[in-house]
Amino acid sequence: MSARLRVGVVGCGLIGRRRAIEAGASPHTECAAVADRVAAAANEAAAVSGAEATDDWRRVVERPDLDAIVVATPNGYLAEIAIAALSAGKHVLVEKPMGRNVAEAERIRAAACAAGRVLKVGFNHRYHPAIAEAWRRVTDGGIGEVINLHCRYGHGGRPGYEREWRGSRALAGGGELIDQGVHVVDLLHWFVGVPHEAFAVLQTAVWPLGDLEDNAFGLFRFPSGAVAALHTSLTVWKNQFGFDVYGHTGAVTVQGLGGSYGVETLNVYRRRLEGGAPERETHAFDGPDESWRLEWEDFVRALDGGEGMLGTADDGVAAMRMVDALYRSAAAGAVVEV
Ligand SMILES: NC(=O)c1ccc[n+]([C@@H]2O[C@H](COP(=O)([O-])OP(=O)(O)OC[C@H]3O[C@@H](n4cnc5c(N)ncnc54)[C@H](O)[C@@H]3O)[C@@H](O)[C@H]2O)c1
Structure with missing residues (x-):
């Protein structure tokens, strides 16, 4: 992999901040943007990852310079934001449980298939x-x-x-x-x-x-x-x-x-x-x-065309x-x- 992939993180609570740190620490990715509806949470994640902060997730998802988006909001927003990111051509790591129900999980999977992008579900265990x-x-x-x-x-x-x-x-x-x-x-x-x-x-x-x-x-x-x-x-x-x-x-x-x-x-x-x-x-x-780092590396390998990624869209739906x-x-x- 040549250039570092540029990543955005939406939802900067406990898990989003952790993901932002992993994205920033990897030799293969950089955390370029973070969003949280609470500006202080976005600023905090920006401070630990070197990213730009915003309180509007759409401004991250729509940025043309980003390759991948992590969605780590409460479950009720996972589907809407993951689908918007996939539809904007981004690869997505969406936190477990892949939405609130089977219908949302299936809609996320369908959006990933339609966009031809990698969709990983955050099953770090x-x-x-x-x-x-x-x-x-x-x-x-x-x-x-x-x-x-x-x-x-x-x-x-x-x-x-x-x-x-x-x-x-x-x-x-x-x-x-x-x-x-x-x-x-x-x-x-x-x-x-x-x-x-x-x-x-x-x-x-x-x-x-x-x-x-x-x-x-x-x-x-x-x-x-x-x-x-x-x-x-x-x-x-x-x-x-x-x-x-x-x-x-x-x-x-x-x-x-x-x-x-x-x-x-x-x-x-x-x-x-x-x-x-x-x-x-x-x-x-x-x-x-080390589970967060290993999970991130698995995602990055998949973005580089690697096979065998764990936590696929099918796994999330199942x-x-x-x-x-x-x-x-x-x-x-x-x-x-x-
Ligand atoms: N993989 C794991 O082991 C693991 C562990 C804990 C949580 N999670 C998952 O991660 C997700 C987040 O959990 P958490 O514990 O970090 O929650 P949290 O409450 O700590 O953080 C959620 C953040 O999302 C922000 N937010 C809410 N609505 C938003 C919106 N519309 N746009 C942007 N930001 C918004 C909140 O302000 C908050 O900062 C959940 O889906 C949860 O199930 C996964």
Whole structure:
């Protein structure tokens, strides 16, 4: 790749600022423009990335000198801004969950196809080292045929959450399931494909979120016979992440994501045919979180014509279909088709 690609970032909160820093730090990209409806947020992102700031996202999306746009606004604006950027001929990295529902995700995918531009969905968990290594072990056949998977993801919420954008159906599209839950749903899809059946139970147990859930329990059944169970929660008080895959000849378990989620640790177990405790291999990844940089590099490789990018438009739509199936199941109180 010769010249540095020029990037614009729309939405300069926690994630947009992080993306702006990655874009500015990469040898292949520069962060040229940032937009946030709150001018102070745009200015702050500009200060850490060297970009020009504006409070109007259209002025970034329409700039002819930009190659790619990151969309990191609340979910309710992701589709409108991503589609406008794609239609203006930009490549786009849109944050998870790719809009508020299946229809928005499909509209984003259609806009990317029509424009012939790269569309990546921000599923940074795929780049966490323990998860990536677990995926390699499972797909290399290291634990035999997958029997079932078990995932937990959550934190303790916070007072006033109901007044944040995540506490609004119009801005978020759902509660904890579409927020953190979409990451575990994406991992399930990555590890074992698209399920055919789903069942879910939602709770609003503690936080005054109206009709949005603070806990979601989901079950999926996959055509292979594999079963997955997930629990995603705003009431676990101590941040937690766990992702376990059990196969006929072994298991992989991931705990932690670094920081407040604890040291990211992978255990690989190999069952002994004679019974007894399995063989165990443990890898602890206690360095800084590199997932954002690795995800950015993957996006940049794809812009340069590289193949095999993770977090494609199809992945985003699949994850949204799985989330949607869980919501439909919870509403119906019944097993539904995905
Ligand atoms: N990949 C991940 O792990 C991950 C983690 C957290 C959030 N996210 C996603 O990133 C997105 C942003 O989340 P966040 O935690 O950074 O939220 P945030 O509230 O910290 O930031 C959102 C920013 O968008 C700005 N904004 C709102 N409407 C806008 C508009 N129309 N135009 C321009 N700017 C606008 C807000 O002023 C705010 O600064 C969401 O889609 C969220 O789901 C992804």
